[in-house]
Amino acid sequence: MDISVIIARMICVVYLSVGMGFAFSTAYYNQAFRKIVNDSTYLFLGGWVATCMGAVLVHIHNLWVNDWRLLITIISWTILLKGITLLAFPRAIRLFEEWFTPRGIQNYFLPIVIMLGLIFGYFGFFA
Template identity: 40%
Template sequence: MELSIFIARTLGVVYLTVGIGLFLFREVYILALRKILDSPGYALLGGFMAIVGGMAMVNYHNYWVNDWRVIITIIGWIALIKGILILLFPLYFDWFKKLLLVRIGKGLTIVIVAVGLFFTYLGFLN
């Protein structure tokens, strides 16, 4: 359970920080995201980072249980699969770029903050 708490704390701080940053400085985030998505080097680096983070979670936190810890496992698998796909097919993610830039509205920001609050609660207050 200690590992689950550590990951929940980390994810909580990351998601809350990004979510609040999106609320306060949406234009800056969108501009930075466009520059990142338009650079093949950054896309490959992001894929590499997703594989490393996903593999860490899959290897050390692969808990298919009937409680909140399974969410961490699912996030790890999603990160791993996303990273593999980005590195295998870097030119085929134009549709993903367009979707991400269109969907980075207030709804997505609210979801990011909610996920951050959820993990922060589980990591620090539970």
């Protein structure tokens, strides 16, 4: 099986699971985001995990092609850059604090995560 399909399936499951969590447990995610923003341990751990995952994804899937697989590459680089930013500049997360409110979760995260989950689900399971 192509590595792009495997990654698409993984992203689909994770994004749709998180999207359902955003939809049905907004208060829980708001509280979790507050903890992340205000606790250096969570920021460090999140940055470390994101840097490792991003580096692995960029290493195995750095395909600058003109099809759907480019989305995986862009997400991979975004994850890597997010991790590096969290480790090098942890207070930069404050720039996105508005996104960590119940309204922000519903307006920013939920539609993006569900849409990407469905796109990757299509390419990972049906295309």
